[in-house]
Amino acid sequence: MSSAGGKKRPRADLLSSLDAAFASAAQPATSKYTTQAAAQVAPKGNKQQAYQHSKRKRKDKKRDKSGNGRGGRREADKQAGKEEKKKEEVKVDPLYEKMDAELLAIGLKDCSLQPQAKMLAKPRALHETFKNYLESVTQGTRAGSNAVDGLKNKVLSLDNPYKTTATETAEKAIAAASRKQTAELLSGRRRRELGLHMLGGEIKYSDAEQLNDIWTRYVSQVIESELSEVQPVIEEAQRTRNAKLQAKLKYLDLSGCRVEVIQSQNPCNVGLNGIIVAESKQTVQICRPASPTSDDTKSSICSTPSRASDMGSSIVRLLLLGVAFHALCIISIFDIYFQSTVESSIHSANYTSSPPAKRVIIFTFDGCRVDKLFKVVAGYADQHDLNPDSTTNTTKISSDSRVPFLGDVMRNRGSWGVSHNHAPTESRPCHVALTAGMYEDPHAVSNSWKRHPVPFDSVFNQSNNAFIFGNKDVAPILAAHAPQAVEKHYSAREEVEMAREDTTLLDVWAYRRVKELFAKGTEAKDPELYSKLHDEKLVIYCHFLGTDLTGPKYGADSKEYLENIAVVDDLIEKTHKIIEEYYGNDGRTAYVVNADHGMDLRGDHGDDAPAKTRTAIIAWGAGIQGPETAKKTDKNEFDVELPTRSTAEVQARLEAQEHEEQVAVREWGAVLGFKRKDVMQTD
Numbered sequence: 001m002s003s004a005g006g007k008k009r010p011r012a013d014l015l016s017s018l019d020a021a022f023a024s025a026a027q028p029a030t031s032k033y034t035t036q037a038a039a040q041v042a043p044k045g046n047k048q049q050a051y052q053h054s055k056r057k058r059k060d061k062k063r064d065k066s067g068n069g070r071g072g073r074r075e076a077d078k079q080a081g082k083e084e085k086k087k088e089e090v091k092v093d094p095l096y097e098k099m100d101a102e103l104l105a106i107g108l109k110d111c112s113l114q115p116q117a118k119m120l121a122k123p124r125a126l127h128e129t130f131k132n133y134l135e136s137v138t139q140g141t142r143a144g145s146n147a148v149d150g151l152k153n154k155v156l157s158l159d160n161p162y163k164t165t166a167t168e169t170a171e172k173a174i175a176a177a178s179r180k181q182t183a184e185l186l187s188g189r190r191r192r193e194l195g196l197h198m199l200g201g202e203i204k205y206s207d208a209e210q211l212n213d214i215w216t217r218y219v220s221q222v223i224e225s226e227l228s229e230v231q232p233v234i235e236e237a238q239r240t241r242n243a244k245l246q247a248k249l250k251y252l253d254l255s256g257c258r259v260e261v262i263q264s265q266n267p268c269n270v271g272l273n274g275i276i277v278a279e280s281k282q283t284v285q286i287c288r289p290a291s292p293t294s295d296d297t298k299s300s301i302c303s304t305p306s307r308a309s310d311m312g313s314s315i316v317r318l319l320l321l322g323v324a325f326h327a328l329c330i331i332s333i334f335d336i337y338f339q340s341t342v343e344s345s346i347h348s349a350n351y352t353s354s355p356p357a358k359r360v361i362i363f364t365f366d367g368c369r370v371d372k373l374f375k376v377v378a379g380y381a382d383q384h385d386l387n388p389d390s391t392t393n394t395t396k397i398s399s400d401s402r403v404p405f406l407g408d409v410m411r412n413r414g415s416w417g418v419s420h421n422h423a424p425t426e427s428r429p430c431h432v433a434l435t436a437g438m439y440e441d442p443h444a445v446s447n448s449w450k451r452h453p454v455p456f457d458s459v460f461n462q463s464n465n466a467f468i469f470g471n472k473d474v475a476p477i478l479a480a481h482a483p484q485a486v487e488k489h490y491s492a493r494e495e496v497e498m499a500r501e502d503t504t505l506l507d508v509w510a511y512r513r514v515k516e517l518f519a520k521g522t523e524a525k526d527p528e529l530y531s532k533l534h535d536e537k538l539v540i541y542c543h544f545l546g547t548d549l550t551g552p553k554y555g556a557d558s559k560e561y562l563e564n565i566a567v568v569d570d571l572i573e574k575t576h577k578i579i580e581e582y583y584g585n586d587g588r589t590a591y592v593v594n595a596d597h598g599m600d601l602r603g604d605h606g607d608d609a610p611a612k613t614r615t616a617i618i619a620w621g622a623g624i625q626g627p628e629t630a631k632k633t634d635k636n637e638f639d640v641e642l643p644t645r646s647t648a649e650v651q652a653r654l655e656a657q658e659h660e661e662q663v664a665v666r667e668w669g670a671v672l673g674f675k676r677k678d679v680m681q682t683d
Contacts (some may be wrong), residue, residue, distance in 0.1 A: 205290060213586060358589070364594055367548030367551055380670055421655045427596055430597045438456065505546045514575055555601055576591065627674050638676045
């Protein structure tokens with residue numbers, strides 16, 4: 001062996017150096033070669049320190065030898081104690097805590113490991129190499145075991161580890177790229193999702209029988225100990241044996257087992273028998289014997305649920321099916337009953353080339369009860385009945401001494417009766433029923449009942465010109481689908497101000513708009529308006545909202561409510577006079593008075609109570625049949641003429657409203673001798 005400087009050293013010198021490198025506090029290095037070995041491998045600064053240290057030791061030894069007497073002996077004992085303490089506390093020079101490349105090179109040369117030096121860059125390879133070297137050089141010596149034990153739990157590293165070349169780096173990069181490009185194996189779950197765990201096509205049943213033979217031997221080996229001859233054992237041991245057998249059967253591979261399907265989600269699979277050829281987490285594949293009519297060499301494969309987890313999936317599928325079924329039922333209700341009933345493909349038909357009326361004037365009491373209206377205008381022949389407490393026609397208490405205009409019309413000019421409507425008894429749907437002849441469209445629920453969902457045909461569509469005056473919630477709806485219609489309505493602020501002062505001002509507002517219309521519609525002032533007012537198919541609509549606000553405010557049985565009806569009766573009379581004077585009493589004008597809905601005594605409406613579905617209808621003028629005397633002589637009931645179109649429905653309503661009819665007989669005394677003509681609101 002040679003050192004870094006090439007100088008030959010004895011074998012014992014090298015061993016002492018190794019002892020010093022791995023010496024512990026319990027076994028300090030005592031070889032005479034330790035200091036010299038350290039000086040040879042140390043740098044120049046360390047060599048100088050080692051030389052001074054050895055020089056001081058020689059002087060101390062000479063001083064100890066020359067010492068005599070008690071003082072010299074005491075001093076020698078003291079010095080010996082210090083030496084022993086130093087030996088116990090001696091520390092290995094930091095130089096030997098890390099293996100130097102020069103020292104390692106000696107071992108590499110002697111062990112002929114120089115070609116494999118690049119492997120020493122790995123700590124594990126370096127540790128193993130150095131251990132083998134120490135065992136070889138210390139074999140049979142006293143320092144052998146100490147040197148090998150010193151390597152335990154130590155991490156060795158080279159000062160200048162092996163550096164890979166550019167070629168090796170490129171090779172590693174190519175290998176890494178190749179590993180990335182290599183297809184990864186699919187997981188078991190992914191293989192099940194893709195169906196790769198199932199066998200495809202057909203296999204021979206003879207092959208399945210061979211698989212069954214293998215499975216039989218496999219099972220006999222697995223559970224041989226449990227199926228062997230049973231010896232008398234205690235009950236606890238038997239339970240333990242059964243538990244072991246159940247555990248083995250639970251995880252037993254069923255590929256090759258002969259089975260018969262006794263229960264399946266698909267009834268067609270019940271009764272099938274065969275051999276399991278493939279098994280997965282959720283299903284098994286069964287190979288069945290070939291039928292006599294098919295090829296005997298092959299058989300088909302069918303699959304059926306085989307695990308207990310299928311029960312949970314079956315429940316989930318059942319729940320999903322139930323949710324889908326109920327959702328379908330709910331949607332079908334909207335599809336069947338909540339579709340628009342409007343039929344837009346029907347064309348208009350002219351029933352006569354020369355109708356008796358050129359124009360129609362419609363007056364609508366909003367929220368007016370028929371019993372209260374006829375009580376006011378038909379209770380007495382010569383005055384209004386404005387007493388809320390009167391129940392018979394023998395009491396005459398009135399604040400209005402004039403003859404009721406509508407009562408006179410009912411007795412002397414036209415026809416009258418009760419109009420029956422349907423729920424909801426609200427302003428918008430009832431006005432649609434009055435002017436369009438249809439009840440509320442169920443499809444309007446999608447619009448929160450605020451507007452009609454689809455365009456509809458009405459008297460305003462069929463008119464050449466139309467003028468609509470009234471409330472902001474009614475007039476725009478009626479004119480929405482009639483471009484030739486002109487509508488005017490008061491604003492919400494004006495409505496609040498007028499209703500706060502007097503609800504009848506709302507009715508007066510509509511009357512004034514009609515009065516202004518005919519005052520302006522002269523040939524000199526507005527020729528275009530004059531032409532529209534004299535054209536055929538003219539419709540004028542007056543909406544009186546006062547009663548619909550007075551009822552909730554004061555109650556439908558209050559004097560204010562009855563007085564509001566009397567005010568409207570007066571306004572209708574004045575409007576009738578203006579129109580007849582404008583057209584010169586030509587007899588070509590028809591008048592209709594009706595109401596959209598009634599209300600209960602508190603002013604509520606919306607449902608189908610008789611007080612809310614019974615409204616008044618009074619008609620007179622061109623094309624309207626005059627009053628007829630009742631044929632019935634019984635003064636305790638009305639002579640009612642039923643309409644042809646809705647006879648059964650009106651008859652059913654009258655039979656169900658017996659109490660209301662009895663009240664009508666008592667309160668409508670002035671018209672009891674005339675024939676009453678009831679209709680449905682859409683007639």
